[in-house]
Amino acid sequence: xxxxxxxxxxxxxxxxxxxxxxxxxxxxxxxxxxxxxxxxxxxxxxxxxxxxxxxxxxxxxxxxxxxxxxxxxxxxxxxxxxxxxxxxxxxxxxxxxxxxxxxxxxxxxxxxxxxxxxx
Amino acid sequence: xxxxxxxxxxxxxxxxxxxxxxxxxxxxxxxxxxxxxxxxxxxxxxxxxxxxxxxxxxxxxxxxxxxxxxxxxxxxxxxxxxxxxxxxxxxxxxxxxxxxxxxxxxxxxxxxxxxxxxx
DNA sequence: GCCATTAGTCCCGGTTAATGGAACTACGGT
DNA sequence: ACCGTAGTTCCATTAACCGGGACTAATGGC
Numbered sequence: 001x002x003x004x005x006x007x008x009x010x011x012x013x014x015x016x017x018x019x020x021x022x023x024x025x026x027x028x029x030x031x032x033x034x035x036x037x038x039x040x041x042x043x044x045x046x047x048x049x050x051x052x053x054x055x056x057x058x059x060x061x062x063x064x065x066x067x068x069x070x071x072x073x074x075x076x077x078x079x080x081x082x083x084x085x086x087x088x089x090x091x092x093x094x095x096x097x098x099x100x101x102x103x104x105x106x107x108x109x110x111x112x113x114x115x116x117x118x119x
Numbered sequence: 120x121x122x123x124x125x126x127x128x129x130x131x132x133x134x135x136x137x138x139x140x141x142x143x144x145x146x147x148x149x150x151x152x153x154x155x156x157x158x159x160x161x162x163x164x165x166x167x168x169x170x171x172x173x174x175x176x177x178x179x180x181x182x183x184x185x186x187x188x189x190x191x192x193x194x195x196x197x198x199x200x201x202x203x204x205x206x207x208x209x210x211x212x213x214x215x216x217x218x219x220x221x222x223x224x225x226x227x228x229x230x231x232x233x234x235x236x237x238x
Numbered sequence: 239g240c241c242a243t244t245a246g247t248c249c250c251g252g253t254t255a256a257t258g259g260a261a262c263t264a265c266g267g268t
Numbered sequence: 269a270c271c272g273t274a275g276t277t278c279c280a281t282t283a284a285c286c287g288g289g290a291c292t293a294a295t296g297g298c
Contacts, residue, residue: 014222015141022137043245054287059247078245078294093225099218103133106212142256162274173258178276197265197274 004066004073009088012069017089017096020068025053026061027104030070030084034101039081123185123192128207131188136208136215139187144172145180146223149189149203153220158200 021027025048033040042062046053053061062082065071069089073082089097140146144167152159161181165172172180181201184190188208192201208216 014219014226015143015146017222018137018141018219022134022141024134027134041245055246056248056287056289057285059245060285060287062246075246075294078243080246093218093222095214095218096222099212099214100133100137103136103212103215107133160274174275175258175260175277176256179256179258181275194264194275197272199275 004075006066006072007069009069009085009092012089012092014093014096016068017070017093020064020070021100021104023061023064024049026065027100029061030065031101031104033071033082034084034086034097039083041079041081043079123194125185125191126188128188128204128211131208131211133212133215135187136189136212139183139189140219142180142183143168145184146219148180149184150220150223152190152201153203153205153216158202160198160200162198 021030025045028048029045032045042058043055045058045061046055062071062073062080065082066073069085071082072085073080075081086097140149144164147167148164151164161177162174164177164180165174181190181192181199184201185192188204190201191204192199194200205216
């Protein structure tokens with residue numbers, strides 16, 4: 001297994017981070033990983049908000065998140081354990097992640113209330 | 120002239136905003152517009168950080184920023200005047216824009232000091 | 239050790255999005 | 269009416285994304 005690439009915190013770009021989180025599936029995955037107590041495997045996200053994500057696509061998504069410096073992935077046995085790099089990111093770009101995750105939360109909450117109102 | 124489309128603040132998505140600002144040229148344009156005292160024309164950005172941007176591309180970039188709800192564009196005579204929608208955006212996604220612009224600033228400053236050190 | 243199973247990755251063809259040159263439109267000035 | 273300027277639209281080329289299928293790496297059972 002070729003060791004997974006993780007960029008140094010100094011090489012991270014805002015563009016990369018925004019691009020990674022501009023996809024709803026990736027944003028969801030990252031929010032979950034960032035909010036979870038323990039590391040999450042990739043296959044935990046084969047279903048995201050009632051939609052099936054093919055595993056090749058999922059693998060790409062994780063690569064994008066890794067390359068953007070948002071998560072760290074390490075193999076443990078047969079599965080991959082993903083953890084957020086929040087502390088480093090917070091030092092490099094203070095407040096950025098929190099603002100984005102908050103905005104996403106705000107949006108999904110609103111979507112829920114809107115849907116409820118329609119129903 | 121077909122009137123320009125501006126989405127309602129309620130229809131804005133975080134994904135759209137992040138995607139729009141994940142491009143370095145667009146991020147630069149938006150930062151300038153957001154930071155300027157007065158409205159900016161499109162052609163003010165035919166040169167961005169020492170690179171020439173073709174005007175068809177530039178036009179597309181402005182459309183992306185408009186569609187994401189980041190700017191408002193209105194024709195005044197022969198030129199287009201662009202203003203930020205910061206107040207509305209702040210109400211919808213508090214802190215988001217500031218965090219992103221701050222992160223961008225932080226990044227460009229670092230790039231400058233790095234380049235200076237190398238030289 | 240060998241086979242089966244599980245978790246992810248890689249490859250590659252099809253589809254979609256971004257880029258930029260050239261033609262076009264919209265407006266103002268003369 | 270014509271010209272120059274500011275932006276837009278069209279279209280062909282190129283790059284990025286998606287997902288099915290083959291492949292790889294690690295584990296457990298036998």
